Amino acid sequence: MTRFLNGLLRLRRGPWEMLASILIALGVVMLMQPLFLWAYTWSFLVTLTGTVMFIVVSHFPE
Amino acid sequence: MTQTPIERAAAATPPAIVTRVKGISDRTLAWIFVAPTIFLLLAINIFPLIWTIRLSLTNYRANRTNAEVEWVGLRNYERILTDGDIWHSMQATAHFLIWTIVLQVLIGFTLAYLINKKFKGNDLWTTIIVLPMMLSPAVVGNFWTFLYQPQIGLFNYVVSFFSGVDPSSFSMIGSVNLAPWAIVIVDTWMWTPFVMLICLAGLRSIPDYIYEAAAIDRASPWRQFWTITVPMVLPFLMLAVLFRGIENFKMFDMVTLLTGGGPGSTTELTSITLKREAFEKWRTGYSSAYAIILFVTVFGLASIYVKALNKVKER
Numbered sequence: 001m002t003r004f005l006n007g008l009l010r011l012r013r014g015p016w017e018m019l020a021s022i023l024i025a026l027g028v029v030m031l032m033q034p035l036f037l038w039a040y041t042w043s044f045l046v047t048l049t050g051t052v053m054f055i056v057v058s059h060f061p062e
Numbered sequence: 063m064t065q066t067p068i069e070r071a072a073a074a075t076p077p078a079i080v081t082r083v084k085g086i087s088d089r090t091l092a093w094i095f096v097a098p099t100i101f102l103l104l105a106i107n108i109f110p111l112i113w114t115i116r117l118s119l120t121n122y123r124a125n126r127t128n129a130e131v132e133w134v135g136l137r138n139y140e141r142i143l144t145d146g147d148i149w150h151s152m153q154a155t156a157h158f159l160i161w162t163i164v165l166q167v168l169i170g171f172t173l174a175y176l177i178n179k180k181f182k183g184n185d186l187w188t189t190i191i192v193l194p195m196m197l198s199p200a201v202v203g204n205f206w207t208f209l210y211q212p213q214i215g216l217f218n219y220v221v222s223f224f225s226g227v228d229p230s231s232f233s234m235i236g237s238v239n240l241a242p243w244a245i246v247i248v249d250t251w252m253w254t255p256f257v258m259l260i261c262l263a264g265l266r267s268i269p270d271y272i273y274e275a276a277a278i279d280r281a282s283p284w285r286q287f288w289t290i291t292v293p294m295v296l297p298f299l300m301l302a303v304l305f306r307g308i309e310n311f312k313m314f315d316m317v318t319l320l321t322g323g324g325p326g327s328t329t330e331l332t333s334i335t336l337k338r339e340a341f342e343k344w345r346t347g348y349s350s351a352y353a354i355i356l357f358v359t360v361f362g363l364a365s366i367y368v369k370a371l372n373k374v375k376e377r
Contacts, residue, residue: 041144
């Protein structure tokens with residue numbers, strides 16, 4: 001966990017890509033879940049944030 | 063001084079293109095070769111994407127080209143993301159997505175594990191299992207419609223044979239409860255071989271000496287399976303899951319031919335809803351916003367897919 005947080009602080013690609021992937025996955029789950037309409041409403045914003053983040057952080061150093 | 067015919071012909075011939083382009087740098091030459099591809103990419107992919115984003119911010123209707131187009135900002139996105147019907151089609155897609163992936167992974171991995179064991183007729187069985195994957199989704203959709211017919215359908219008779227239920231008492235594609243499972247069964251039948259092939263590639267990439275070393279250490283077959291086979295096949299399995307996930311998220315042809323989204327809107331997957339909004343209700347701006355939402359979702363999943371693929375390559 002400490003390594004992951006250090007990677008985030010030092011702007012390393014691995015942890016940031018992981019974070020972006022988690023956001024994308026969370027967005028997809030929110031989009032398709034049958035329980036909360038508010039989660040469906042915000043799903044696109046979460047997925048979009050994750051996707052844009054993924055594109056940006058893929059240019060970070062290893 | 064008189065010239066020979068050959069010399070006259072040579073003098074009249076324009077200089078070869080190689081001679082004329084001699085002054086061009088390697089970089090310019092590279093750009094000249096790449097330019098047609100870039101142009102096609104821009105014309106076929108990038109321009110339609112930008113145009114769709116622009117349309118998604120308007121109330122444009124493709125069947126009323128003369129009507130005034132109003133700039134509506136993010137209102138289309140807001141309406142889609144609060145629309146109960148669209149939410150329902152997302153849930154139908156989720157049901158389809160989750161169950162097809164679960165079944166395809168379980169059956170595909172089991173088949174791959176069995177096929178990986180050396181036995182007589184191994185290659186023949188692989189070919190037979192892979193056959194459904196080679197068929198067109200349109201063909202599959204059509205012939206499963208016949209298989210699901212309550213009066214003449216083979217599927218109903220098989221179910222009847224094993225369960226004793228009257229074959230004409232249920233309709234797989236006509237029932238609200240059974241139709242979502244009908245499309246899951248067909249997709250599983252068609253695409254399990256694909257998952258099986260990927261798992262088989264993973265299983266065959268495991269060197270025998272690892273199992274031999276484990277056997278010398280007295281590891282049981284059960285332990286070998288969980289500590290060698292599963293971890294080494296897992297990246298391949300993950301790849302198959304992501305690939306099928308992205309494909310099934312976009313599923314259109316097979317389900318359209320099988321159920322047409324019905325009964326009601328029970329099997330109306332996102333791509334079918336999108337087609338209805340765009341080409342039946344002609345709400346082009348609205349459907350463009352819907353397409354962008356689906357695009358971002360698939361693009362996000364594809365990014366994870368590429369990352370997973372690179373990890374597999376590094377192994």
